[in-house]
Amino acid sequence: MAKIPDAQSSIDLPPMNGRTGATLGQQLVVAGKAEKKPAGNVAESLAEVEVTTKALQKEVDAAGGGDGSGDAEPPHQQEAAAFSGFESWLAGFLKLPADLPVVAPASRLHAALFGDGLAWLRLPALERWNETERRAALLRQPAHKTDVAALSGEVFAAAIERTHAGTGVAFGITVPLPAPPDPPKVGKALNAFRAALRCYLAQHIANMARDKTGAAVKVAARMLAPYANYLPPPRQKAQKAAPAEPTIAAK
Numbered sequence: 001m002a003k004i005p006d007a008q009s010s011i012d013l014p015p016m017n018g019r020t021g022a023t024l025g026q027q028l029v030v031a032g033k034a035e036k037k038p039a040g041n042v043a044e045s046l047a048e049v050e051v052t053t054k055a056l057q058k059e060v061d062a063a064g065g066g067d068g069s070g071d072a073e074p075p076h077q078q079e080a081a082a083f084s085g086f087e088s089w090l091a092g093f094l095k096l097p098a099d100l101p102v103v104a105p106a107s108r109l110h111a112a113l114f115g116d117g118l119a120w121l122r123l124p125a126l127e128r129w130n131e132t133e134r135r136a137a138l139l140r141q142p143a144h145k146t147d148v149a150a151l152s153g154e155v156f157a158a159a160i161e162r163t164h165a166g167t168g169v170a171f172g173i174t175v176p177l178p179a180p181p182d183p184p185k186v187g188k189a190l191n192a193f194r195a196a197l198r199c200y201l202a203q204h205i206a207n208m209a210r211d212k213t214g215a216a217v218k219v220a221a222r223m224l225a226p227y228a229n230y231l232p233p234p235r236q237k238a239q240k241a242a243p244a245e246p247t248i249a250a251k
Contacts, residue, residue, distance in 0.1 A: 013194055014231055015172055018060040018186040021193050025053030027226035028200070035223050039207055039216070042223070045200040052193040059189040075166030076125035079132060082163045084121060086156040087114045093151065105147035112138050124229060129173060136164045173232055201227070 016024065032038065032046040090113075093106030113135045120131040138144055139157050148157050168174035204224060207216040221228075 013197065016190070016194075016230075018056060018063070018183075018190050020230075021190050022053060022057040022060050024226060024230050025049055025056065025193055025197070028197075028224070029053060031226050032223045035219060038219060038223065039203075041203045042200070042207065042219075045196070045203045046223075048196040049193070049200050052189070052196040056186070056189040056193045059183075059186045063183045063186050075163055075170045076128070079160070079163035079167045080121050080128075082156065082159040083113075083132065083135070084118065086153070086160060087118060089153065089156060090114070090151075102151055105150045109144060109147050109151075109153075112144065125167065126171060126173075126232060127229060129167070129171070132164055132167070136160060171232060197227075 029046065029050045032042075032049070038046065087110070090106050090110040093102050094110060096103055120128060123131070139148065139160060145157070148154060165174070201224070204216070204220040208220055211217070
């Protein structure tokens with residue numbers, strides 16, 4: 001099921017800096033140009049998204065990245081490395097004779113966390129969150145903590161917990177994400193891109209509202225897929241569940 005942003009999420013754009021905005025713009029342009037015959041108003045707005053994306057990328061490149069992140073490896077990459085390393089370590093135990101006492105706990109952990117393989121680690125960071133959150137929660141369960149301790153694997157569990165928490169903060173999933181400062185020229189170009197993006201989203205929403213056949217919804221699902229993937233998952237609320245986003249079957 002492909003998500004379609006509603007009007008509120010389109011007006012209130014998610015946080016982005018120069019680099020993430022340029023990346024999103026490039027993805028939208030690629031997805032938009034793959035659509036053979038978009039409506040005229042959508043095509044015009046897409047052209048403006050392309051122009052502002054190129055201008056933003058130029059300023060980001062000139063500023064050396066634009067967000068002052070330095071050379072540190074991003075938290076989501078550290079998290080992926082921690083999970084991958086843990087899987088390789090557990091897999092090593094499974095090559096030992098089955099009667100050794102370490103094999104049983106390693107087998108249980110590997111089946112619970114990596115029984116479906118590692119393909120989920122190749123998902124974009126935000127899409128990967130649900131997968132990593134589920135596995136981090138499993139590692140907190142007493143039975144699995146016991147198995148980790150039996151293998152002396154606490155260092156892996158601690159690394160996964162730390163990097164998973166860092167990913168949640170970095171992407172604004174567990175705490176609100178403050179907009180990082182951009183150099184003035186990048187900020188100006190980012191504002192222009194955000195304005196073009198709002199207009200682009202508004203054109204799709206207007207077409208969906210007017211269309212009675214459902215064709216505009218399918219077109220929007222394809223052309224706006226990068227934006228839908230960029231949206232952070234709704235934060236968990238203690239008592240009141242967040243309203244579900246409109247969905248359509250992707251074809």
